[in-house]
Amino acid sequence: MSTAEQPRRADAVRNRRLALEAAKTLLVQSGVTITVEAIARQAGLGAATIVRAFGTKDALIDAAVTDLLDPLIQRAHQALTEPDPAAALRRFLLDLIDFQAAHWVMSEQLTHLQIPLTAERRSALHQALLGMIDRAREAGAIRTDIDPAVVTVMLGEVVYAIARSSATPPALAHDFVTVLADGLRPQSSTGPAGR
Amino acid sequence: MSTAEQPRRADAVRNRRLALEAAKTLLVQSGVTITVEAIARQAGLGAATIVRAFGTKDALIDAAVTDLLDPLIQRAHQALTEPDPAAALRRFLLDLIDFQAAHWVMSEQLTHLQIPLTAERRSALHQALLGMIDRAREAGAIRTDIDPAVVTVMLGEVVYAIARSSATPPALAHDFVTVLADGLRPQSSTGPAGR
């Protein structure tokens, strides 16, 4: 393909890797404003070197976030093949919350950046989640009076939010998923519906 | 009190008001980076005038956001006195989502600002929400196996998230509150619990 990797000097390759690791480290830390300067310091390199290795700061961040996101995507694909769809969904939601709890600071940093790779990964996650919900729905584990697309948006956004919450104790995540799961289960009693 | 308003010239008062309105207008618009320059243009004033009227840009934004938040706080207090706690909570959640849907862009802008007044209002909202949940709980409308504080965090964050979702069709908000309400209701069947 067009991925024609022109040969690069060993030190350039090494420094590129260092820059990526440094960016990942900073992305996970809270409270830090991520500047090229800061990444350079963390990597023990000059700022110019870092920018040159990726073209722009945005491209560097994009690559770093993509890296961080990959394990999560793997888990998502895994969840899609597990036998019990409801359990898989539940487990994945908890994974998602864990991930966001560790990384929500990152999301804040990303707002004004041009990060196409990351956008792509996010969309992949969204697709996988949609798949999980479809499976759970077909298995009868999720009420059918709500559009699966709506459920997907709901869960995706909500997980982000819950992880974001200042405290984020594990108990919160667990309780939260419980409430969601109970609310999403087919409701036997349409209850005091009218209200 | 110490609110000793030293007399100010009529034009100064008018311009202060203009600046506040301009800031509110921009805060609600999406995609706009809010600079003092932009607010000044919107208000038809010079940038210097605006900064001087409030001391700092942050103070201006703080005042504007506070203004925008006030009606919502009023609704919250209102909800606390309605006869049916469950219905009041539900209605307020929908209000909250509506508000956030209209204003979430704003929240993004606020991340790096010094906005004590706004922080205070937010905390007031949180308190009110906690109150509503307590009332609904006492009325037996909310399951008791989950800490009310957790429920509060849950709802507060979640509402923010759901409003944030790109689409935000009203249907989404409605369905979402339904799912939450069903999930938060006392669960008769501990169900096929183990799972």
Added chain:
DNA sequence: CGCTATCTGAAATGAACACTCCAGTTGAGA
């Protein structure tokens, strides 16, 4: 080894902002 294309990073550049200065304007009391 020696040579040179590739790399490096300190310093320069330039853009975006919040905030300040000051010469000129204006509201409003006498």
Added chain:
DNA sequence: TCTCAACTGGAGTGTTCATTTCAGATAGCG
């Protein structure tokens, strides 16, 4: 109407950054 302190806003000032430049260092081939 006159006067002047309070106001205004265009033109700075100082910062914070991403990105570029370029003189010097170095990987790695012959």
